[in-house]
Amino acid sequence: MKKIIFIMVILCTALSCDVLDVEPQNSISAEEAFKTKEDIDKGILGAYASFQSLSYYGRTFGLFSDLAADNLSHPLAATASSYAEVNNNNILPENGSVDGIWSLAYDGINVANNVIDKVPTIADMTEQERNEALAELYFIRALNHFNLLNYFGGVPIKVVPTVGVTNLDAPRNSVEEVYSQIINDLNFAVEFLPVSGVKIRASNAAAKGLLAKVYLYKQDYALAIELASDVITNGGYTLPPNYSDVFADDESSESIFEIAFTQLERNRIAEYNFPQSLNGRREVEPSQDLLDAYGADDERFDGSIAFEGDKAYAIKYDDLSLGADNYIILRLADLYLIRAEAEASLAAPNVVSVQFDINQIRGRAGLQPTMESSIPQLIRIIEDERRLEFAFEGQRWFDLVRTDRAIVLLPNVNSPNQTLFPIPLDEIQTNNSPGMVQNPGY
Numbered sequence: 001m002k003k004i005i006f007i008m009v010i011l012c013t014a015l016s017c018d019v020l021d022v023e024p025q026n027s028i029s030a031e032e033a034f035k036t037k038e039d040i041d042k043g044i045l046g047a048y049a050s051f052q053s054l055s056y057y058g059r060t061f062g063l064f065s066d067l068a069a070d071n072l073s074h075p076l077a078a079t080a081s082s083y084a085e086v087n088n089n090n091i092l093p094e095n096g097s098v099d100g101i102w103s104l105a106y107d108g109i110n111v112a113n114n115v116i117d118k119v120p121t122i123a124d125m126t127e128q129e130r131n132e133a134l135a136e137l138y139f140i141r142a143l144n145h146f147n148l149l150n151y152f153g154g155v156p157i158k159v160v161p162t163v164g165v166t167n168l169d170a171p172r173n174s175v176e177e178v179y180s181q182i183i184n185d186l187n188f189a190v191e192f193l194p195v196s197g198v199k200i201r202a203s204n205a206a207a208k209g210l211l212a213k214v215y216l217y218k219q220d221y222a223l224a225i226e227l228a229s230d231v232i233t234n235g236g237y238t239l240p241p242n243y244s245d246v247f248a249d250d251e252s253s254e255s256i257f258e259i260a261f262t263q264l265e266r267n268r269i270a271e272y273n274f275p276q277s278l279n280g281r282r283e284v285e286p287s288q289d290l291l292d293a294y295g296a297d298d299e300r301f302d303g304s305i306a307f308e309g310d311k312a313y314a315i316k317y318d319d320l321s322l323g324a325d326n327y328i329i330l331r332l333a334d335l336y337l338i339r340a341e342a343e344a345s346l347a348a349p350n351v352v353s354v355q356f357d358i359n360q361i362r363g364r365a366g367l368q369p370t371m372e373s374s375i376p377q378l379i380r381i382i383e384d385e386r387r388l389e390f391a392f393e394g395q396r397w398f399d400l401v402r403t404d405r406a407i408v409l410l411p412n413v414n415s416p417n418q419t420l421f422p423i424p425l426d427e428i429q430t431n432n433s434p435g436m437v438q439n440p441g442y
Contacts (some may be wrong), residue, residue: 034118037125040133043115043403047140048259050108050202055100057327059269061147063284064097065299068394070410071387072314080283081119089412091422100423101151105144108160114161133194139202139210142185146214149178150398151421153439157181166406185213197236199251199258200326205235206257209330216338217402219329224342227336232258235308237332239364246304246333247316250326251359254333258326259308266323273314273392277438280320286312287392294388296376299366302389314392341382344375354378361385417441 030165034040051057066072066363067086074080074087082097091098116137119130138247141159156170157178167203173181189207196203212227231237232323236254261267281312286305291312306315319325340357343349351373357403358381359369363390371377401419415420422442 012075022432028272034115034122037122037129037133040115040119040122040125042427043118043134044133044140044201044415045109047108047137049265050104050111050144051259051260052267053100053104053107053267054268055097056104056108057303057329058261058323059272060097060267062327062392063102063103063269063272064375065394065397066150066187066392067284069406070134071288071290071391071396075282075285078283079283083283089410089418091192091442093422093425093428093438094188095422095424097322098151098421099426101421102148102424102427105148108144108163109141109158112144114163116141117161125208129294132194135189135207136202138185138195139189142182142189142214143210145178145182145185146210149175150184150217150401152423153420154178156436169431169433169436171433172437179214182214183211188216190293198262202257205231205237206330209235209256209335210336212335213330216386217398219345219347221342225339228342229338231335232332232339235332239332239360241364243365245298246328246331247303247318247325250333254331255328256330256332256335260326261324262285263322263324267317267319268315269327270320270323270325273317275308275311275313276318277308277311278320279314280313281315282311284314286314290387290391293384295367297366298386298388299364300391316392326385328393333364337382337386337389341379341386344378344382347376352376354382355426357380358385361389363398415441 012217014176034043036229037362054060061071063083064086067074067083072087074084076240078084080097082095085091086097116134119125119133119137122130125133144158146157154172154175155178157173159181160167162168162414172226186207189202190204190211190265193202193204193207195205208227209231212224212231215221215224215227237256237258240246248256250316251258268324271280272283273285277281287401291305292437304314304316305312307313317325317327336357340354343357344354354375355370355372355378358378362385383399383403388395389411390396397406406413406419417440421441423438428438
């Protein structure tokens, strides 16, 4: 289907900066760039562009969440040392791939902030158009802050543009402060984003779904249930009967929000997963532990993994030649399991409701429904279902860290310090704020 080609507007900046990427001094001023509502829309598209970068959803961000956990391994013949560090949970602050995640997320935040700053000045926009534009930009900013929070812990909150060399030095905010900013942005997005069937731009359902996930991570379970239920009931999304159909084409009936890629703005996910005999690089491979975790009748195995000889490789994103398959950020199965986990975590959970949501996922996978009634056991079942349902989708590390299970399950993680990635060395060296400190243990 036709995809939007994201335009990296002139506010997008060099990617080697510290805290927040800044406007190059030889670029056109923001005042000249933004004069009409069409200019604002181009700016919004530019704010999505950082998500497409190879250090972000174009490759590294998702792979590292499975690689730091127990879904992916770094093969002995692989050559990327930055990947080996993540696989071993022994990451150096000078890891260039980790630096790329940090830089690209702040680049996206800065582009969004620059456009946000100009929305009120556009004369030909109605109040509704302004609110919808701001809501989309707040969604983008929230997703970037959320992703930074999940890898690094408390990070600098950025809500105003950084231009030139001003406002570069920034302290780290607390985890609670970052959550508060994310929630404020998403609440605005929920209020003003329209209902839409477009899945490569933020929609009302995407904002509600992301906010449900944020509340689950923050352990605000009642709010997570409320929002997840809204999307499940009213969003109009459905689980395709065959698991593999979720990834067969872009924008499936289950997909709520995804990042668009084309052959011009390509991803390199398949390249890093596929074996060399198929013209891939094979920097990662499914772990033996993951291969052993699938039951004999689990249809998700064939929808997630293929073999070249005796070499297993991930196939959810399999467009090796063009790299033009979209990357799914949020889908309906996630909302069912968010609701199940949140319900199971309440003081007085409804066991039948938890079972129902789990069994929506198990049934589609060709498995028998669970009749388990023990809440602790249901929570472990949810953990296992999330692992298999979202293998190679960049969720496993975050799930293990937020539930305090990383030290229990990962042999190389022996200290809570390892559950956060290091703040990139370049950031530590160039950010002169006394409040910019390295994570413990690095």
